[in-house]
Amino acid sequence: MAIYSIKDLENLSGIKAHTLRIWEQRYGILTPSRTETNIRTYTDEELKRVLNIALLQDKGGFKISAIANMSEAEMASHILHLSESQFDFPEQIQALTLAMLDLDEAKFQLLTKNMINAHGFESYMLHVIYPFMRRLGGLWLSGSVGPAQEHFISHLIRQKLIANIDSQDLSLKPDSKKFLLYLPEGELHEIGLLFANYVFRARKHSVVYLGQSLPYEELQLAYEIHQPDYIFSVFTSEPNAELIDDYLVQMAQDFPKSQVLLTGYQILQPDRKVPANIKLLSDFQAMIDLANA
Numbered sequence: 001m002a003i004y005s006i007k008d009l010e011n012l013s014g015i016k017a018h019t020l021r022i023w024e025q026r027y028g029i030l031t032p033s034r035t036e037t038n039i040r041t042y043t044d045e046e047l048k049r050v051l052n053i054a055l056l057q058d059k060g061g062f063k064i065s066a067i068a069n070m071s072e073a074e075m076a077s078h079i080l081h082l083s084e085s086q087f088d089f090p091e092q093i094q095a096l097t098l099a100m101l102d103l104d105e106a107k108f109q110l111l112t113k114n115m116i117n118a119h120g121f122e123s124y125m126l127h128v129i130y131p132f133m134r135r136l137g138g139l140w141l142s143g144s145v146g147p148a149q150e151h152f153i154s155h156l157i158r159q160k161l162i163a164n165i166d167s168q169d170l171s172l173k174p175d176s177k178k179f180l181l182y183l184p185e186g187e188l189h190e191i192g193l194l195f196a197n198y199v200f201r202a203r204k205h206s207v208v209y210l211g212q213s214l215p216y217e218e219l220q221l222a223y224e225i226h227q228p229d230y231i232f233s234v235f236t237s238e239p240n241a242e243l244i245d246d247y248l249v250q251m252a253q254d255f256p257k258s259q260v261l262l263t264g265y266q267i268l269q270p271d272r273k274v275p276a277n278i279k280l281l282s283d284f285q286a287m288i289d290l291a292n293a
Contacts, residue, residue: 004042006032012047012097013054020050027068029053044101049075051094058091092128100136100153108156121164122202125195126284129157133191154191161194165201173204180228180258182210182219184238184247192234192264196287200232203291216250223255231258232287235266245273252277263287 006017024030029049032040042050052075056062060078067075092115099107115124136150179200181193190212200207208226210219223231231251239247244266251260252275262274263281274280281287 004044004047006040006042009042009047009050013050013094015050015054023064023068027064029064029068048098048101051098055091055094093132096128096132096153100149103149103152105156108153112160122199122288125161125198126288129191130284133157157191158194161191161198165194165198168198168201170201171204172206176205177229178206178208178226179230179232180208180210180219180222180226181232182214182222183212183233184235185213185215187234187236187238188212189234189236192236192284193232195284196232196234199284199288199291205291220254223258228258230261231255232261233264235262235264237266239266241266248274248278251275261287261290 006020009015009020010017020030024032030042030046032042032046034040053064053067056067056075056078057064062078070078092111095111096108098104099111112124115128119127136153179196181197181200183190183193193209193211197207197209208222208228210222219231235244256277258277260278261281262278263283263286267280268282272280281290
């Protein structure tokens, strides 16, 4: 069972910590434990309750006084009714968070199906999955989400991406470009790379997908064989921050005939200087814009 701080609850739900403290005192909706230094801590169940309250307030129009008097069954019934209507994206992200905390695959699949049917797969990835993954990253670093929950939801998202990639028509447009996609050695965060694979193929470009943790020598070999127009990668945790500048210089020297496209936390740092044939993409919308050009 994970333990959450009141700041975690605020970040996940959008409800200010001060408001949560007032609700504890006035309505007894939360019963935090306290550390030896008198710091509040919360359980999975209390986090889920706060997320549900946020949904019922924002989308159901319920006042906190009414929500405080609901049984768990009544609250679940109202949430189910709301989930059958068209949520906007923040509520979808909260619903996805609940599915992760519950390890509930059926809830994830229903959420995904409804979102894709209403808005399309790319919108689902851009407006739900990526904001959710940023939130998850913060919780992971703080220890608020455990490995089982992170692996569970990442695996489901990865499966959904692969299924949508496999369903694509592989025909190319007349002016298609060739993209070489890879992750550097030691980099295992594949969701962004898979999404790039989907986006480029959807625009009828040619994609050579090399996947996770590719040794640099193999990237050089693939470059010589395929002569891509673009090399694309997502640097989330690798290369190491101390080595990244040398890595970029090496890429610029070794792949002079390709435009190198990079995004990800590790590379998008303030004042980052890159060689002329390397371009940094600020987010995945920038990647889509490039693919559309």
